[in-house]
Amino acid sequence: MVNTRRNNQGGEDLPPPPPITIEQLMMMQTQLLQQMAQSMQNIGKRNENAPPQLRAIERQLEISQCDDKEKVLYASRLLQGAALDWWDSFRFGYTEANPITWQEFRSAFRSHHEPAGLMKLKKKEFLALKQGSMSVVEYRDKFIQLSRYAPTEVEDDEKRQELFMEGLNDGLQYQLLSHTFASFQQLVDKAFVIENKRHQMEDKKRKF
Template sequence: MNPRDFRGTEGILYADDWLEDVQRSLELAEVPRGLWVTSAASQFFNIALTWYRTDPRASVRGISWEDFRKLFKEKFYPDVALTALEGQFASLEQGSSSVDEYAAEFFRLSRFVPSLVQDEGCKAQKFRRGLIHAVRTRTSGRRDATFEQILMEAQIAEEDFGLKPKKSSDVLGASSSAGPAKRPHPQQRQFQQQQPQMQFQQAPARAQQHQGRGQRPATQCTFCGKPGHTREVCRKRLGVCLYCGAPDHQLRDCHASGIRRDQDGVQQARGGQ
């Protein structure tokens, strides 16, 4: 177990990430559940440590992890911060982000407003309304459309518009191919990815690495150690599907992955005609 320190001054988003990181680390390390609270508290400093030492409800011997989580949230998730996050979620839009980046932020904020996303239809349409117009018009506006369906359609639309993240092997293959492959307009956003399940960087950052003699190191996640994305949008840290980013299933159960493979196969066949 090697979680981050928690001081109690970092804000609600950091506090929530920290709590989930600690629990995941404890589970992976197979720490006995009876030691979870003291193990987590060993990472407390400053305000957090003072709270733990002085609140008898938190430091009582034998407190369950579930009760500790409730007390932790009561202390470090103030109502004013929750209200602010509700406002951020209500006004959240894709903007200049990729579909996957927008989805990651959608998941992150939705954890604090469960009442707004408990209905699958409302959740799906809220996500759809925040997509940029070009992508949104390619997704289903039906009330019975699921979140997973709209996310998959948005990812496909992004790819069709030349905004889909590219695999590094695809980028290398395209650069060495003499075929009449279509190239997106220079002003369109392009992305790169190290692995299909990872988050992505914008291509301009990649292009800068090839300009001049000085090369800047690629972005690397400090949680999983993989390149091509940051800790804030790490799907492994968020506990969502590594393929499509949905929070209600894992990669092994992802229906979209099979659909996407079929979709990719069709597109490759068309390219070879």
């Protein structure tokens, strides 16, 4: 049986869209890689020594469905300035018979551009993070940003919720402690709802 879909006007059923061809997929990959290269060039123009944003590169490469060898090839071609100097030194000694894997590239790149001392400082900053004057959304963003420096501390959803809760202001903590949340996102959503309700109540008091 052929699947169909109904048009917006409620008329006759329309046939499903044709499958994506190999040529179309290759074109999509090319466009993604061009966008990625342009973004990296812009970074290089702002600061020649600034290392490329590896996480952004990884996302683009995943979307373009590159294999392990292609990831190393494309990512290395986008390096500029100090990052390119690092690459020229790092790849010395590797051959076609002993190529650099994507995991080796990622680990070495991060180790070079994120020294162990910096990692320790960022981890301490994360573990000491408090909401303070930040909104729930701002606190969440900062929490997620720093959490990558302490992967074992947030390796499961329960630990992530516990640390996030500890950093919230006392009033929010008090209202949330009596609840159990199925996920970290549900905890954040509930904290945001409570915060927003508080702001509404405070606005009413000021008007009166």
